[in-house]
Amino acid sequence: MKLNDTIVALATPSGAGAIAIIRVSGPEAFNIVSPLFKAKSKKKLSKQPSHTLHLGNLMDDDRTLDEVLISIFRAPKSYTGEETVEISCHGSPYIQQEIIQLMIRKGCRSAEAGEFTMRAFLNGKMDLSQAEAVADLISSENQASHQMAMQQMRGGFSNEIHRLRQELLDFASLIELELDFSEEDVEFANRDQFKELVARIQQVLKRLIDSFATGNVLKNGIPVAIVGEPNVGKSTLLNSLLNEERAIVSEVAGTTRDSIEDEMSIGGVGFRFIDTAGIRETEDEVESIGIKRTFEKIGQAQVVMYLFDTSRFDELSEDNSSQGKISLAQLIVEIEKIKNQFPQKPLIIVPNKIDQLSEDSLLKLKESLGTISGTSLQLLSAKTGVGVEELKEKLLEFVNTGALRNNNTIVTNSRHYNALLKALEEINKVEEGLNTDLSGDLLAIDIREALEYFGEITGQVTNDELLGNIFSNFCIGK
Template sequence: MALPLPVSLSDTIVALSTPPGSGAIALVRLSGPQAISITDKVFGGKRLQDQAGHTLHFGTIRDGQRIIDEVVVSLFRGPNSYTKEDVVEISTHGSDFIVQELLALLVRRGARLAEAGEFTKRAFLHGAFDLAQAEAVADLIAADSALSHQVAMQQMRGGFSQELRDLRARLVQFAALLELELDFGEEDVEFADRTGLVQLLQEVQALVHRLLRSFELGNVIKHGVTTVIAGRPNAGKSTLLNALLNEERAIVSEVAGTTRDLIEDEVSLDGIRFRFVDTAGLRDTTDVVESIGVERTKKRVLQAALVVYLFDITTTSPQELQAEIEALQLPAAVPVLAVGNKLDVASDTEIAAFRSRPGTALIAASRGDGLDELRETLLNVVRGEGLDRTGGTTIVTNVRHARSLEQAAQHLDAVLTGLATGSGTELLAADLRHALADLGQITGEISNEDLLTSIFTQFCIGK
């Protein structure tokens, strides 16, 4: 569990923590052992060294006799700060010139420009939170929907980490008993109850697989769902796109082949972000421009996370619909929702032909009939069995976490197989060690500098 720390925590770092560009306020943050004394060198106001933490102070920033700006300084003394070091936050007017002058001045007085994510990295290294929680900070900043915000907040507050710690704690005791058996190998004794270990491993494995299953939904919550609307010309694809977006985004015309390029836009449905893509109608054509659009449609369909295949109820039979969907040649993992349009002008016989077809929704896009039901169906397709299939509130959204869970599951399988076939204690202990290490890497209990660098360089500079 040793953490190599070839990073200098003796430096005092500084960075702009608000977005670059002109604005009302800009915030420059310092963290490190000299954060307060460096600021004192340029601050015209109370002597910060003599002030208590969690206090605000008004004054000026001076370069010698030259006043750069009037500012408010926020003072946080470690360990009661974000990084658990002394932290100073200087709120200035949001001018690029002022910010650059201030940063240059603080560097001349002894600070170092922070690397990407270095503030959060220091918070992790000082034990403010674990690695999974640190990564959730970046997810929280990037959250663009209510659901992605909810999941990131839950992880940042340690819900996922606590579940992993509970998993590891249940395995550690048995791992220790196996290691003890190795110490007494010549005496041929068993300290670990094999039956109890099998039961424990099965329970832990079930929890790991539950977390892995949640990643599919977590990935959707974090990155959104690319949903391609495909179908024949004049099926009403552009009308449906406009209705879903609630704006006139695409040109609607009775002339077949109006849409010749891809039109994309996003909308949030119940906290999940959908990126809808309107496409050219699928048909054989001699029109050069339209044929290019058709080829782009075919390529985009193959890149979709979900395909809405729109068809005209009045001109399509169930057999034709099935043949058209099969002609898309989609991967088995890509769900297809067949949506019948023009419900308002279809006959009872035409409607009845599709009413009982599984995986089919019926709408009148031009009037909005059935759109609420369609939205709910889209959500159900994406959620699968819904949030409840995770068995709780923990949803895995991070690819690194999912890979570590997959590796842990493989090593747990190896231990179970070894117990069933009577493998030696050495092999069982080795696989169990690997499983514990895989789980520990998620929270950073087992880590290395390369991993930390890879993670934190994805953060913004001032975080």
């Protein structure tokens, strides 16, 4: 990837729209665009100051391609830090391609994925963690993921890492200085102060590492498995939560034979609901595969909702016929099986079709299910929507949004997480060395390793392969 030429790409999504923006960045940006633009004001584009807008026609020889609005950003006060021109044209795909091809014929190169942001990083407009946050911001689909990406893009995470790295670097310099005066047996780095610094760095690193569990879930959406026997209303509940007919609803048991997934935002947090195949004994091979996948989905979920049909229980039904009925005691046994198999997962017990029960039956239901430890209860009628909003509020209770509300740094990137783990490992070695009076030269090796991992996060230590992997995941034009 050349970084000293001029590049062009569509900066808005491809396809038809009201307008489209084509970005040109590089040393020849103004020399390429200026001769092609006839301003309404008759002013020469290349002579205009930064951060100004100009209306006019973009010309291909004598042919007018479009009436456009051109934005000027002079280096270094641009996104990339380079000379940058942005062309706002009408959103016809034909016009977009005509303008891009014209720029290429006049000397531009088509930008690679993420190349504008890569140039911004290399030109010191942002560090590497901030650049990665740009991609997270573009892909954010709810308030939580947006807030985390904005916090990182503003430098909250990298500022914290920079401070730790600088303090560690200052002490490392003093220890290196001691090595130069080893024959005189002098101590420039106060060991007690250094121990305090190491303890503080350990505390911060552990907090950031622990935040990854929350950050990763909030970023990707919280998976919630809806499980239960066939025909108890799982698909109806999914449709009710999403407020659309996403899953097929039928009186025939076993209609859902594979998992159906869809996402929605509740209170600014993304949830991914998984409607699973009904759990029951069956000789149907296809349905058996679906049931096996149900348990796989429970294993992958962060929260499990166990749904059952209240009309099926003898103690609750006003129908004297006991055909097809089971006892609440049998139900509790089934719920406890799931709870014991997945003890770490929050389990919400959801009695469905409560609109068909009397007040006495509802009271009995609450008393019976209240005996199951480690679970919560939410009465529901998926068909009428009673209890659905309360269920959404209950789901939010399982999400730790405290750090998000307090605007604390939350790690969402697995590359950062791995670098933090390795940095903590090296800091622990430094602590051990201090406690055992390890020689300064060996202590310095562990400190340098820790500094290396800190630098990997912000991009102070990097290589072409790493940058290629990171920016290849960006969209073209960003």
